[in-house]
Amino acid sequence: MGFLWLWGPLLTSCQTPSPSSTLDRYLQSRETQPKETPPPVDNPEIVAATAFLQGVYIEMSEDLRQAAPYYQVAAAIHPTEYNAIKQIRGAFSQAKVDPGILQQAERWALLYPHSIPLHLAYGDALLFLNARHGEAAQVYEKVLSQDPHVEEAYTRLISIWETEGKPAQAMAVAKRWAQKRPASIGAWLCVARLSFQEGKKKEAREALGKVYKMAPEEPELAIFYAYLLEDAQKKTEWKQVVSRLYENELTVEELIVRMQYFLRLYKDVNVMEAHLAQALSPGDVGYMELQIQRVMILWEKGNPAEALEVLQRLVPQYESDRLTLLLGLAYEKFGQMEAAEQKYLLVGAQTRYYLSAQQQLIQLYRKIHAGEKSRATALALLTYPYAGWEMYSYVASVFAEEKDYDRALGLLRTGHGKYPTKTQLIFLQGVYEEERGNLSASLSKMEEVLQLDPQDSTALNFIGYALGERGLELDRAEKYVRLALEIRPGDGYYLDSLGWIYYKRHDFTTAVKYLTEATAAAPQEGVIYEHLGDAYHGLGQREAAHDVYKKAQPLFKEEKDQARILQKIQSMGSLPGVT
DSSP, rough: EEEOOOOOOOOOOOOOOOOHHHHHHHHHHHSSSSSSSSOOOOOOOHHHHHHHHHHHHHHHHHHHHHHHHHHHHHHHHHHHHHHHHHHHHHHHTTTTTOOHHHHHHHHHHHHSSOHHHHHHHHIIIIIIOOOOOOHHHHHHHHHHHHHOOOOOHHHHHHHHHHHHHHHHHHHHHHHHHHHTTTOHHHHHHHHHHHHHHHTHHHHHHHHHHHHHOOTTTHHHHHHHHHHHHHHHHHHHHHHEEEEETTOOOHHHHHHHHHHHHHHHHHOOOHHHHHHHHHHTTTTTTTHHHHHHHHHHHHHHOOOHHHHHHHHHHTTTTTTOOHHHHHHHHHHHTOOOOHHHHHHHHSSSSSTHHHHHHHHHHHHHHHHOOOOOHHHHHHHHHHTTTTOOOOHHHHHHHHHHHHOOOHHHHHHHHHHHHHSOOTHHHHHHHHHHHTTOOOOHHHHHHHHHHHHHHHTTTHHHHHHHHHHHTOOOOOHHHHHHHHHHHHHTTTTTTHHHHHHHHHHHTHHHHHHHHHHHHHHHHHHTOHHHHHHHHHHHHHHTTTHHHHHHHHHHGGGSSHHHHHHHHHHHHHHTTTTTTOO
């Protein structure tokens, strides 16, 4: 059962400052001196504090792996409680068992017997670095003996007993947690989850009911609670929960989230739709929102006719620009373009749905080859009082799709003149210059972006891939892509660019290495699989190439891309064992 039971911390980002000269000298001295010989430093406490702060800043702006060496320096020079905790946490990012860090953690735990954070870190080191479950459990129990309200200790203990295949012990910890912290959402969620896994639906429902009272706004919890209420045939309570789920106006994204949660429980979209169809009656709070949810489900089922009927019934009952927009979408899905156009034009300019309606109208005009109407409607959006800088990029894209690059570029220049801090408007100029075959102007625009923002990884990757694709200045191309990867390590598209540069060098072995990593990072991108297939083909591994091309085939949507990959697959058809 996939319901949320812990909330993660908020992510914070900041610029990473340069290390101090004192810290630089110390780090350099560590590289040249034996580890057992402490290097000379100006002031140990100052250097340790500087290293610690540097680690904190790097961890906040990048990741723990890069911060770990700074924490190690701080703890080695001046092993305060906080330095010790951070070094232990930093060891987790290295993804390897280190007996030395476990020994240090044990010594620090003895040195600071009353430090709960340090003991938690020590327990985590035992658990995650060396899988010593029993010893870790003892450490967490020691933490709870000092303070029975430490939720992290309960969650770790529950994890240990579940890993050990001891659900009774896990449940005992969860119930103890709930007893000590009766207002803890996490505690009751654990009780509910463990009860449900053991088939104790009544206990799960009662525990989740407590959670629902504390957090009724969390949709996944509410939907799971509703599911348990329905299973127990508590129809009145079930209706109340569902009604509250849809009592407010929801975005498309929020509706999709609810649909996914319902489907996870009911498994079958038909069963889910049938349940929701009977949930509320006209006049009930949330009825309109729930019917909109049904419309989305019907579209998902491939049943536009029934979705259209639902919307046609709703529109006369409710004055809603959103329903009008959706009815336009339904007509468009059904091929009734004139009716769709009329509905889009009815959406008021003062509503939040106006821009969506106008953009749908532009796309509709393009479908029916009414290019003049499409362009006029797009240009009119630039005078819309609530439009921002993004509108220039959108309107420019309308002209770019029609290959009118002069007009698109002119709009982007005008937009950038009005919004000079928005480098995206320069970036798009580079994209459209490249699309119309002016590589020199394209690269010049990307360099202009980098002058304003040297950390713009998309511009770096664009230059690298544009050069690599053409087999030009491959050393420069590699340099730019590697800079992009320093900014966004592991990005699948950047790894693809790097792999493709090696392909252009005919270094197919290295190309396969990076392109394999790229497919793992961006598994839904067909062109990356195609590149990997090409690299295997370059190595002469035709069967491997065939298999990868087959993976790429369903990921392509454009006809020209499908034709290209199909031709490559068919060219492998004579291989032994390949069909």
